[in-house]
Amino acid sequence: MDTSKKTIIVFSGDFDRVFAAFVIANGAAAMGDDVTMFFTFWGLNALRKPEKIKVDGKTGLQKAFAAMMPRGTDKLKLSHMNFGGAGPRMFKHVMKQKNVMSLDELIESAREQGIKFVACTMSMDVMGISPEELIDGVECVGVASYLGEADEANVNLFV
Amino acid sequence: MDTSKKTIIVFSGDFDRVFAAFVIANGAAAMGDDVTMFFTFWGLNALRKPEKIKVDGKTGLQKAFAAMMPRGTDKLKLSHMNFGGAGPRMFKHVMKQKNVMSLDELIESAREQGIKFVACTMSMDVMGISPEELIDGVECVGVASYLGEADEANVNLFV
Amino acid sequence: MDTSKKTIIVFSGDFDRVFAAFVIANGAAAMGDDVTMFFTFWGLNALRKPEKIKVDGKTGLQKAFAAMMPRGTDKLKLSHMNFGGAGPRMFKHVMKQKNVMSLDELIESAREQGIKFVACTMSMDVMGISPEELIDGVECVGVASYLGEADEANVNLFV
Numbered sequence: 221m222d223t224s225k226k227t228i229i230v231f232s233g234d235f236d237r238v239f240a241a242f243v244i245a246n247g248a249a250a251m252g253d254d255v256t257m258f259f260t261f262w263g264l265n266a267l268r269k270p271e272k273i274k275v276d277g278k279t280g281l282q283k284a285f286a287a288m289m290p291r292g293t294d295k296l297k298l299s300h301m302n303f304g305g306a307g308p309r310m311f312k313h314v315m316k317q318k319n320v321m322s323l324d325e326l327i328e329s330a331r332e333q334g335i336k337f338v339a340c341t342m343s344m345d346v347m348g349i350s351p352e353e354l355i356d357g358v359e360c361v362g363v364a365s366y367l368g369e370a371d372e373a374n375v376n377l378f379v
Numbered sequence: 380m381d382t383s384k385k386t387i388i389v390f391s392g393d394f395d396r397v398f399a400a401f402v403i404a405n406g407a408a409a410m411g412d413d414v415t416m417f418f419t420f421w422g423l424n425a426l427r428k429p430e431k432i433k434v435d436g437k438t439g440l441q442k443a444f445a446a447m448m449p450r451g452t453d454k455l456k457l458s459h460m461n462f463g464g465a466g467p468r469m470f471k472h473v474m475k476q477k478n479v480m481s482l483d484e485l486i487e488s489a490r491e492q493g494i495k496f497v498a499c500t501m502s503m504d505v506m507g508i509s510p511e512e513l514i515d516g517v518e519c520v521g522v523a524s525y526l527g528e529a530d531e532a533n534v535n536l537f538v
Numbered sequence: 539m540d541t542s543k544k545t546i547i548v549f550s551g552d553f554d555r556v557f558a559a560f561v562i563a564n565g566a567a568a569m570g571d572d573v574t575m576f577f578t579f580w581g582l583n584a585l586r587k588p589e590k591i592k593v594d595g596k597t598g599l600q601k602a603f604a605a606m607m608p609r610g611t612d613k614l615k616l617s618h619m620n621f622g623g624a625g626p627r628m629f630k631h632v633m634k635q636k637n638v639m640s641l642d643e644l645i646e647s648a649r650e651q652g653i654k655f656v657a658c659t660m661s662m663d664v665m666g667i668s669p670e671e672l673i674d675g676v677e678c679v680g681v682a683s684y685l686g687e688a689d690e691a692n693v694n695l696f697v
Contacts, residue, residue, distance in 0.1 A: 229536070231399055233459070236579055240549055243660065247681035261395055262459060281473045288460060300551070300580060301606060311664065314599050318663045342402065345477045346470065363406035370534045375688045377547070377696040378536040388695070390558055392618070420554055421618060440632045447619060501561065504636045505629065522565035529693045537695040 225254045225373040227366065232379055233262030233290065234299035235308050235323065241379045242326035248375070249333035256373075257330070258366045259358075260340035263379075264347060265290045266323075267339060267354045275350040282348025289347065293323045331357065338365065384413045384532035386525065391538055392421030392449065393458035394467050394482065400538045401485035407534075408492035415532075416489070417525045418517075419499035422538075423506060424449045425486075426498060426513045434509040441507025448506065452482045490516065497524065543572045543691035545684065550697055551580030551608065552617035553626050553641065559697040560644035566693075567651035574691075575648070576684045577676075578658035581697075582665060583608045584645075585657060585672045593668040600666025607665065611641045649675065656683065 226248045230241045245255045259267055270292040278286070290296050298307040315322060321329065330337075337358045344350070344360065351360050370376045385407045389400045404414045418426055429451040437445070449455050457466040474481060480488065489496075496517045503509070503519060510519050529535045544566045548559045563573045577585055588610040596604070608614050616625040633640060639647065648655075655676045662668070662678060669678050688694045 229399075229403075231396065231538075237549065240547075240579060240661075243681055244547075244685070247685055251682060251685055253685075261399060279473065279476060281469050281476075285460075285469065285473070301603075310599050310603065314597065314603070314664050314666070317597060317599075320660060320664060342479060343399075346473050346479060348473070363402055364410060367403070367406055367410055367412075367534075375685075375694045376534045376536065377694065378538055379549075379696055388558075388562075390555065390697075420558060438632065438635060440628050440635075444619075444628065444632070501638060502558075505632050505638060507632070522561055523569060526562070526565055526569055526571075526693075535693045535695065537697055 224252060225369070226375045227256045227258060227370045227373045227377075229366070229378045230257055230259045230263035230266065231261050232299070233265040233296060235293075235296035235311070236298050237379050238263065238266045238293070238296060239323050239326070241377075242323065242330060244377070245335050246326055246329050246333065249330065249335050256336040256338060256366075256369045258338050258340065258369075260343045261347065262289070264339055264344060264349050264354070266293055266296060267337065267358055268292050268349065269353060269355055270294060273350070273353045275352060278348050278350075284348075286348040286353075293327065296323075340366075383411060384528070385534045386415045386417060386529045386532045386536075388417045388419060388525065388537045389422035389425065390420050391458070392424040392455055394452075394455035394470070395457050396538050397422065397425045397452070397455060398482050398485070400536075401482065401489055403536070404494050405485055405488050405492065408489065408494050415495040415497060415525075415528045417497050417499065417528075419502045420506065421448070423498055423503060423508050423513070425452055425455060426496065426517055427451050427508065428512060428514055429453060432509070432512045434511060437507050437509075443507075445507040445512075452486065455482075499525075542570060543687070544693045545574045545576060545688045545691045545695070547684070547696045548575055548577045548581035548584065549579050550617070551583040551614055553611075553614035553629070554616050555697050556581065556584045556611070556614060557641050557644070559695075560641065560648060562695070563653050564644055564647050564651065567648065567653050574654040574656060574684075574687045576656050576658065576687075578661045579665065580607070582657055582662060582667050582672070584611055584614060585655065585676055586610050586667065587671060587673055588612060591668070591671045593670060596666050596668075602666075604666040604671075611645065614641075658684075
């Protein structure tokens with residue numbers, strides 16, 4: 221077993237949970253760990269490009285799901301005290317005041333540190349999200365791929 | 380330590396989280412892993428038989444809790460976009476279109492693959508759920524039993 | 539690796555999730571394990587003193603956040619069926635009937651068993667919670683400190 225490997229399943233698409241996942245991931249990478257983040261279900265929304273991408277071949281329900289879910293970090297909601305979007309704005313404001321990295325900066329830092337972003341193909345299918353709607357550099361894989369990485373890691377979290 | 384053992388605590392009773400737990404569990408079992416799922420609090424609802432079971436000796440509050448909570452997979456709600464039950468129906472419909480296994484099929488497959496289902500006695504007590512209200516083949520145990528299994532596993536998730 | 543070490547990230551401030559975290563932590567400590575609980579975001583609320591503490595130097599937004607969040611275990615909400623506070627009261631009542639330890643008793647027991655409570659400085663900053671607002675004996679640390687502990691543990695959960 222390699223003690224320098226970590227995996228995080230990002231199931232939640234709540235701003236606060238996604239933020240926590242990236243803080244842990246960046247912290248581990250800064251300590252020299254090899255980190256894989258596996259985005260599934262609502263967590264996929266954090267990786268969506270903010271602009272609308274036209275994709276052929278979606279069913280009506282897939283289109284409906286995709287349309288109702290937030291596109292990208294800027295639209296994610298807080299799990300509590302969201303207040304119609306005022307909560308996340310307040311959070312972001314305090315973060316700036318306190319010189320805490322923003323979620324976008326954390327994602328950028330994660331990429332620079334070589335953290336691996338993988339997205340679950342099955343939940344992409346169910347939620348109607350196509351690979352071209354995700355930010356660049358995301359590998360789309362199945363659960364077996366996650367399990368292979370988790371087997372080699374010493375810390376595996378489900379967020 | 381046995382790298383071929385996994386445990387998942389299913390705390391949540393949200394359809395999407397329970398579904399994710401069973402996808403991971405089945406994937407691990409398919410790769411030859413020994414998997415234990417520990418159902419506690421709301422997660423117990425996923426193991427309830429769909430029909431009402433008459434049980435003696437419940438207090439009024441236990442009865443009230445049990446009555447307000449969903450009985451079985453078909454009644455579980457989505458953690459987001461539930462829309463009074465329309466969300467889960469949409470999910471299930473897309474899953475069928477995409478040939479993704481349903482939650483019931485995943486549970487069936489989990490049993491066939493020998494995944495161990497254990498239920499937390501303490502939360503059963505608090506939530507007023509009796510062993511006879513759960514589907515067959517569920518062992519009711521305490522937290523020490525979970526910890527014993529987790530000590531032997533290399534991946535332990537809390538869902 | 540030391541199989542007798544466990545860490546739990548308490549991200550959630552929901553009564554039921556915090557309760558589950560303390561049941562697992564106390565169970566592990568009772569089996570001789572060395573346990574660290576890392577409180578972050580909403581989980582910090584479980585460690586707040588119930589009385590209002592005057593702290594200088596908070597910004598307006600930090601004050602607003604701190605004021606809107608529950609102070610201490612008695613004010614935590616259920617993740618489901620909260621019913622404006624009636625849900626937690628029902629839970630606590632059944633727990634008493636069933637001789638299940640209360641959350642306060644679990645916290646007390648955790649301290650007596652030497653479970654280490656650490657709080658995440660970054661989320662304290664963002665949420666406007668000062669060290670003096672937390673119960674005694676909580677160490678305030680960064681994510682690197684958590685990661686150092688997790689590296690030595692064989693079970694690491696995110697609640």
